[in-house]
Amino acid sequence: MMTCDEFQGAKHAYLDRELAEEAAKEVQAHAEACAACGRELRELERLRGWLAQSAVEGPREEASGRVRMALREAAEREAERVRAQPPAIMTLPEVAEYLRVGQTEARRIAYEIPHFQIAGLLRFRREMVERWIDGQERRAARVGGPALTMMPEEGTVWALVG
Amino acid sequence: MAATDEELMARAIEGEAEAFARLAERHGGSVFRYLMRMTGSVEEAEELLQDTFVAAFAARRQYRGAGSVRGWLMTIARNRARNAWRDGSRNVRDAETVRGELESLPVSGTPEGEVLRLELRAEIATALAALPPASREAVVLRDVEGLTYEEIAEVTGAGEGAVRVRVHRGREQLRHLLEPYLTGEPVEGERSVP
Numbered sequence: 031m032m033t034c035d036e037f038q039g040a041k042h043a044y045l046d047r048e049l050a051e052e053a054a055k056e057v058q059a060h061a062e063a064c065a066a067c068g069r070e071l072r073e074l075e076r077l078r079g080w081l082a083q084s085a086v087e088g089p090r091e092e093a094s095g096r097v098r099m100a101l102r103e104a105a106e107r108e109a110e111r112v113r114a115q116p117p118a119i120m121t122l123p124e125v126a127e128y129l130r131v132g133q134t135e136a137r138r139i140a141y142e143i144p145h146f147q148i149a150g151l152l153r154f155r156r157e158m159v160e161r162w163i164d165g166q167e168r169r170a171a172r173v174g175g176p177a178l179t180m181m182p183e184e185g186t187v188w189a190l191v192g
Numbered sequence: 193m194a195a196t197d198e199e200l201m202a203r204a205i206e207g208e209a210e211a212f213a214r215l216a217e218r219h220g221g222s223v224f225r226y227l228m229r230m231t232g233s234v235e236e237a238e239e240l241l242q243d244t245f246v247a248a249f250a251a252r253r254q255y256r257g258a259g260s261v262r263g264w265l266m267t268i269a270r271n272r273a274r275n276a277w278r279d280g281s282r283n284v285r286d287a288e289t290v291r292g293e294l295e296s297l298p299v300s301g302t303p304e305g306e307v308l309r310l311e312l313r314a315e316i317a318t319a320l321a322a323l324p325p326a327s328r329e330a331v332v333l334r335d336v337e338g339l340t341y342e343e344i345a346e347v348t349g350a351g352e353g354a355v356r357v358r359v360h361r362g363r364e365q366l367r368h369l370l371e372p373y374l375t376g377e378p379v380e381g382e383r384s385v386p
Contacts, residue, residue: 042356042359042360042363045363046341070367073367073371073374073375074363074367076374076382077363077366077367077370077374078335078363079382080308080312080316080370080382081316081331081335081336081366082335082336082338083302083306083307083308083381083382084308084313084316084317084336085221085222085225085336085337085338086299086300086302086307086308086313087221087224087225087228087294087297087298087299087313088220088221088224088225088297088298088299088300089220089221089224089237089238089241089297090234090238090296090297090298091298093224093238093241093242094217094220096238096242097216097220097241097242097245098213098216100242100245100246101209101212101213101216101245101246101249102209102213104246104249104250105209105212105249108209
């Protein structure tokens with residue numbers, strides 16, 4: 031027969047349905063035999079039932095609406111960012127646009143950027159274009175910085191003079 | 193059959209925003225109640241609820257599937273709300289105020305006959321508010337929202353043993369606080385524990 035001390039040590043595990051069948055029966059048997067422990071167990075069980083049943087309220091409809099709206103906006107912002115980033119595989123016009131140069135210039139530098147062909151069409155990985163830019167920057171740093179000059183006929187456009 | 197949380201999460205990570213909205217729909221009540229019990233304010237909980245889901249959406253690719261989606265959401269809610277519940281004193285309020293607040297909230301997901309009488313829900317909420325925050329949090333997550341001890345340990349960053357002690361102490365305190373009701377006749381909407 032379980033003692034009151036043992037009951038005290040086991041009651042929460044009993045409430046949490048963590049005890050094996052035998053051990054749970056011992057707790058029940060003690061609760062039936064001991065008035066004080068029995069009352070305690072009944073109250074705790076009732077309390078647990080109430081607590082579980084008190085999980086009923088939700089946010090007000092306006093608040094739920096605000097959550098939905100905020101999530102929609104967050105998703106749209108994210109989609110916008112994805113769109114703003116060039117695709118993983120780029121065409122020559124996309125490379126030109128990305129580098130902010132004309133297609134003629136892009137064609138001239140295309141051989142410097144690792145590329146591949148699909149049915150005769152030039153394709154570039156965005157990653158490779160970015161690496162090429164990194165390389166250009168490193169080279170510029172090595173030679174002590176590029177000579178920059180304002181090209182008068184192009185107004186504000188800066189050009190590298192080799 | 194409804195998609196599981198993990199399926200919805202996987203779809204949200206692939207870029208299906210609607211799948212994440214469904215997760216928010218599914219767990220909004222749980223996260224809201226947790227925030228409300230911890231901050232003691234409906235307005236604050238609603239605001240934090242929005243913060244939580246926006247932060248969770250932005251961080252969804254960091255969900256590794258180690259724990260439950262709900263536990264993960266609760267962890268984010270907790271991080272968003274930590275500043276709000278540092279000051280525990282304002283949680284002590286009378287049952288009448290709490291009752292008014294609860295009355296303003298929609299009740300959902302439970303058949304009408306099984307909803308506990310508002311007065312009793314207010315007494316329970318008031319008793320919960322009187323617990324020390326760590327105990328209150330543990331009892332709310334375990335006995336109200338039904339998380340496992342392991343999940344609660346993950347959410348709170350405490351050891352599982354410490355969580356158990358908090359839950360046990362919280363239950364004992366609640367029993368004393370609610371004694372007059374617990375010894376009374378069965379109440380409207382009450383059903384025995386399954």
